[in-house]
Amino acid sequence: LANDNPANQLHVATRMKDAKFIMMDTMNLWIDQFLDGVLEVLKVVDGIVLNDEEARSLGGSSNLIASMRKIATMGPRCVLVKKGEHGSIILFEGRFFALPAYPLEVVHDPTGAGDTFAAGVMGHLARRGIVDLATLKVAMAYGTVVASYNVEAFGLERLKTLEWGDIEARFGEFLRFVALDI
């Protein structure tokens, strides 16, 4: 459920009877001015993806971890937070997991990085047909990789020419980047 008026999101969500896993996006506008609507949508979705500022606002604490736990009590079993250059963190059924961002020396245009990340996550989940923490971790790694390509050029320029080989190559590099054992 892309970022939209919560009324529209609820309208769509309640009609997706066969959906295995519904993830919602939102933004500060809805959190600040239509909180009741956001809370209604949160009760019918499986997950929410938002940035760290939005998460602190919705969760009501300057502490991101506390805010994520608070959001989880509002309904969704998956709370996924994007932190830009600092990576991402998820709370799924009581367990946390975090990934750094892919290290890039040049960022041309960060616009759309968060949406690209979320799309990469959902794409991997759709491909696997499973939603568990192990699959979500790999999905976050794919989301991180696709988002890193997105910021390398203006708008969608880099994504337009992106091929599977590019994604898999950087996915391998990213796994080496985050591996505690070499």
Place this chain on the structure above:
Amino acid sequence: LANDNPANQLHVATRMKDAKFIMMDTMNLWIDQFLDGVLEVLKVVDGIVLNDEEARSLGGSSNLIASMRKIATMGPRCVLVKKGEHGSIILFEGRFFALPAYPLEVVHDPTGAGDTFAAGVMGHLARRGIVDLATLKVAMAYGTVVASYNVEAFGLERLKTLEWGDIEARFGEFLRFVALDI
């Protein structure tokens, strides 16, 4: 080499003839007003540990990755950057590695977290007697764990009662928190 006037750091560094691995700390005061001195110390040490704001200032770029690469050209084979609640990142002999912070719902006093992190890193290196990327990664994990205890109470209160069992228990939790495979 704890954070100090670069002249003092150089004085100490050049007298530690038997040191296997010298890591320096610094701060914006020295970077801004005594840059030549900082650059002199950088030529004789093995590593530098600093926070992300200091790294961007010393490296001369708003991009942290680019700044870290720039600092590495100034001499040290190890550039270790502390990012507070966002974890830490290292550039060691051309390779990057990053870790998130330990997820804490309550942070009582962040004072000294960076110093505790650096001390944990150096403590693990001293214990192992080896400096390679694999050992540095584990050292960063220990630094993260000790720093997470430090911020749980005011000043050194929590560290005063800390036992090895506490460190090893949270170290295990932290490995599970960052493991891509469950």
